[in-house]
Amino acid sequence: MQPVVHLVVGYCCYAAYTRLDRGEPPSAAPAGVAVVGAAIPDLLDKPLYSAGVVPVGRTIGHSLLFAVPFVLLLWLLARRFGRARLGIAFGIGYGSHLAADIPWHVLSGDYDELGFLLWPVTPMPAYTGVKPLGTVPGVDIEATTLWLEVVIVVVGVVVWWLDGRPGLDVIRRTLER
Template sequence: MQPVVHLAVGYLCYAAYTRWRGGTAPADLPALVAVFAAGLADFIDKPLYAAGVVPVGRTIGHSLLFAVPLIAVVWLLAARRDRRVLGVAFAIGYGSHIATDIPWHVISGDFDELGFLLWPITEMPAYTGVKPLGTVAGVEVTTLWLEAVILVAGVALWWADGRPGVDAIRRALRG
């Protein structure tokens, strides 16, 4: 999945949780935490790959061996500070990233590319990229088509929710 789409998925998942939990749109800070966490695996792995530290772009940050302890530590720190909502937002955002990197490989039958889930115990071959999903009216449909729909849905919901996080960022930038 494209990195920016992970941010939209993180928002969509957290917004669904807040509506299920309390019937409201996400608040500023938890929405920012969920979106940040949704991108964190790529923020960790892509620079390491570009620098030649790891062999592919899905390793440390995408591994459950790293993700599960990280989520637990963040949740415990948030709970200790009586900010459990931030721990939940982080868990939903980060978890959504890992979860949404799985389906394309399963649908396309590239099961070996799921090696990132337990890296470095399991190998992670080079990512083969965009996956074909079939042909509709003579047009090849790929995972990028679905990702575009997800991105638009995430941005539309964020906009409809009043763009949570924007005011918090503005306040922080003003000092």
């Protein structure tokens, strides 16, 4: 999945949580924390891969063996400082990243690429990239997971817009300084 799509999925998952929990759209700070949480697995793994420290781009940050204790620790710290909502937002964002990486491999039958979930206990082969989903009937065009990712981004932007664009005012104020 493309990194920007993870950010959108993280926001949408947190927005769904706040609607179910409080019946309202998310506020800026926790929504931003959810988006940051959704970015962390790639922000950890991609530089390590580029530097040659790990063999593939989905290892430490994408492994449940690291993610679960890390998210739990951050949630406990946030709770200790009276900011439990931020800890929850981070956990939802981080978890959404890992969960969103699973369907493409299942749909394409590349089950061995799910090794990232328990890395280093399970091997993680090189990521094969965009997955084919089949051809569009009548036009002979191959549909790929990238098509679905575009739909996810469009839907996510619409959700964010309808939620009142949380965080946009913070960005505007920062740019005006």
